[in-house]
Amino acid sequence: MLDPQILNKNLEEFKENLQKREIELDLDVLIELDxxxxxxxxxxxxxxxxxxxxxxxxxxxxxxxxxELLxxxxxxxxxxxxxxxxxxKEEKLFFEHWVKIPNIVDVTSPVGSSEEDNKEIKKIGEVKEYKNPKNHLEIGESLGLINVEKASEVSGSRFSYIFGDLVKIEFNLVSYVLNKLSEKGFTPTVPPVLVRENALYGTGFFPDDAEQVYEIPNDDLFLVGTSEVSLAALHGDEILEHKSLPLRYAGFSTCFRREAGTYGKDTTGIFRVHQFDKVEMFSFCDPEKSKDEHEYLLSIEEEILRDLEIPYRVVDVCSGDLGASAAKKYDIEAWIPSEETYREVTSCSNTTDYQSRRLNIRTKKEKDTSLIHTLNGTALAVGRILIALIENNQQEDGSVSFSDELSKITKVQRLS
RNA sequence: GGAGAGGUGGCUGAGUGGUCUAAAGCGCUCGCCUGCUAAGCGAGUGGGGGAUGAAAAUCCCCUCGAGGGUUCAAAUCCCUCCCUCUCCGCCA
Incomplete structure (x- = not known):
C-alpha cells in the first residue's frame, strides 16, 4: 500500500506512476474520497x-x-x-480503493505495457547445440523419474510424481543453496505454508491475486504460493533495530498456486504445476540501501545458476509487467533447449515500503521511525531448475550426464 | 477434542468504573559527581493518525491482545474472536 499522503504532497509523482502502469482511474473521485x-x-x-x-x-x-452536566x-x-x-464508513470506502493502487515504479525500471517490453540486461553461458532435443518430460518419463499421468488421476492436472535420483538431486540442490545462503548471512527457515488472510493482504497478494491462492475455508487459512508471504509476515508489527538490518532469510517451502487463467499454457511436464518446492531469499532492509540489496540478491541468483552451469539471461521487468507490490523486478530466464528459448526460473523484487506499510514493519534510526524496505528473490525454484538441468545436460542416447563440477552439487553424475 | 489459568509500555509488574495524563522496578539516553565499563544523584524515555503552518512548532484524537457492547466516562463490567501457559486425551 502507498502512503495516502502522496495525494496531498506529491500528486504529480502519483499521476506519473499511473501512466507508467497504464492504469486508468478517476483521480478526482479518489482525491474526493480522501x-x-x-x-x-x-x-x-x-x-x-x-x-x-x-x-x-x-x-x-x-x-x-x-x-446538570449529564x-x-x-x-x-x-x-x-x-x-x-x-x-x-468514509475510511473504509477510501481504503477499499487505495489498497488496489500498485507501488510506485522505480525510475530505472523500463516503461512498457507487457512482457514484450522487458529489457534484456545480459546473457550468460554458452547454449549448446542439440540434434533432436527432447523435453524434460520425455526424458523424465523414459527414465522413470517423472510421472504426470498418474498424478493427474490422483490429484488432477498440473501435479506430478518425482522419483528416484531426481528426488536425490532436489534435496542436494536445496542443501547446496541453503549452505551457500547461510554462509552469506541468510537464516535458513522453514516457514508455515498455511497462513491467515492478513499475511496475504500484507504482502500484496490480496486483494489483487486472490484467485491464485488456495483456500481452506473450514479453518480460514490459505496455502501460500511462495514463502515470501510467511517470511514477510515474520516481523509484522515490529520495530527492528537499525543495526540489525538487513535481516536476511532463506525460506524453504512447498508452494501452492491455482494457476487460474493459464489453461492451455505450459501444459507439458512440471514447468507450471500447482505444487512445487522453492528456496526463497527475503530481506528486511534499510530503506536507503534497498537498491544495493536488490542488486545483491540478483547477484546471488546468478551465482547459483552459474554454479549449476545453466545458460541464462537477466531481464529488467517493465512497468506494465510488474506485480502490484514491486517497484523494480529482475527475472532470470534459463535456456530451455526443447523450446529453444529462455524461460523464467527466478524473480527478484524490490517492494520498497509497499509491504512494510501494510505489515507495519519499521526501524528506528536516531529519533525517527521509518518503514523498512522488503525484498524477495528466488534462490532455487526446484521444479524449473530440474527442467533446466535435465534438458541442458541431455545426451543423444536419452540419458542425462552432468559435468564433474556439477555432480559435486547434484551428487548424481548420470541419469539413465 | 476436554478442563483450567492468563494476555498491561523495550522487559518485569501494580492497577476491579472518574487527576490512569498507567505506579514501581529494570533497561536505555543525557547531565552531574567520582581519577578510571562500578555505585550514587538528577532529568528524559512507546507507537499511529489528524488540524493549523512555508517550516519550526502548537493543539487534538486513537492505542493496556483484536473487534464489538454497556456508560456522560472502561485497562477495569459484558459478548465474540485470537494468542500463550498448565493438566488430560489423541498424534507424525
Whole structure:
C-alpha cells in the first residue's frame, strides 16, 4: 500500500506512476474520497475532544452539578457515535480503493505495457547445440523419474510424481543453496505454508491475486504460493533495530498456486504445476540501501545458476509487467533447449515500503521511525531448475550426464 | 477434542468504573559527581493518525491482545474472536 499522503504532497509523482502502469482511474473521485474521509474523521475527533473534557469535569463535580452536566454529556456522546460511524464508513470506502493502487515504479525500471517490453540486461553461458532435443518430460518419463499421468488421476492436472535420483538431486540442490545462503548471512527457515488472510493482504497478494491462492475455508487459512508471504509476515508489527538490518532469510517451502487463467499454457511436464518446492531469499532492509540489496540478491541468483552451469539471461521487468507490490523486478530466464528459448526460473523484487506499510514493519534510526524496505528473490525454484538441468545436460542416447563440477552439487553424475 | 489459568509500555509488574495524563522496578539516553565499563544523584524515555503552518512548532484524537457492547466516562463490567501457559486425551 502507498502512503495516502502522496495525494496531498506529491500528486504529480502519483499521476506519473499511473501512466507508467497504464492504469486508468478517476483521480478526482479518489482525491474526493480522501478529503471526505479526513474531514469526517476530524469532525468526529472534535466532538470527542469536547466530550472528553466534559467527562473530566463530571468526574470532579459534586452530585448536583453532575446532574446538570449529564444531559449535555449524553448529547455529545450520541453525536460522537453518529459521526464516528460516518467517519468509519468514509475510511473504509477510501481504503477499499487505495489498497488496489500498485507501488510506485522505480525510475530505472523500463516503461512498457507487457512482457514484450522487458529489457534484456545480459546473457550468460554458452547454449549448446542439440540434434533432436527432447523435453524434460520425455526424458523424465523414459527414465522413470517423472510421472504426470498418474498424478493427474490422483490429484488432477498440473501435479506430478518425482522419483528416484531426481528426488536425490532436489534435496542436494536445496542443501547446496541453503549452505551457500547461510554462509552469506541468510537464516535458513522453514516457514508455515498455511497462513491467515492478513499475511496475504500484507504482502500484496490480496486483494489483487486472490484467485491464485488456495483456500481452506473450514479453518480460514490459505496455502501460500511462495514463502515470501510467511517470511514477510515474520516481523509484522515490529520495530527492528537499525543495526540489525538487513535481516536476511532463506525460506524453504512447498508452494501452492491455482494457476487460474493459464489453461492451455505450459501444459507439458512440471514447468507450471500447482505444487512445487522453492528456496526463497527475503530481506528486511534499510530503506536507503534497498537498491544495493536488490542488486545483491540478483547477484546471488546468478551465482547459483552459474554454479549449476545453466545458460541464462537477466531481464529488467517493465512497468506494465510488474506485480502490484514491486517497484523494480529482475527475472532470470534459463535456456530451455526443447523450446529453444529462455524461460523464467527466478524473480527478484524490490517492494520498497509497499509491504512494510501494510505489515507495519519499521526501524528506528536516531529519533525517527521509518518503514523498512522488503525484498524477495528466488534462490532455487526446484521444479524449473530440474527442467533446466535435465534438458541442458541431455545426451543423444536419452540419458542425462552432468559435468564433474556439477555432480559435486547434484551428487548424481548420470541419469539413465 | 476436554478442563483450567492468563494476555498491561523495550522487559518485569501494580492497577476491579472518574487527576490512569498507567505506579514501581529494570533497561536505555543525557547531565552531574567520582581519577578510571562500578555505585550514587538528577532529568528524559512507546507507537499511529489528524488540524493549523512555508517550516519550526502548537493543539487534538486513537492505542493496556483484536473487534464489538454497556456508560456522560472502561485497562477495569459484558459478548465474540485470537494468542500463550498448565493438566488430560489423541498424534507424525
Amino acid at each position: 478529503d471526505k474521509r479526513r474531514k469526517a474523521k476530524f469532525e468526529a475527533e472534535q466532538v470527542r475532544a469536547e466530550q472528553n473534557k466534559l467527562s473530566k469535569e463530571i468526574a470532579k463535580s459534586d452530585k448536583k452539578t453532575k446532574d 444531559p449535555k454529556a449524553t448529547e455529545l456522546s450520541d453525536k460522537f457515535k453518529k459521526l464516528s460511524v460516518i467517519a468509519e
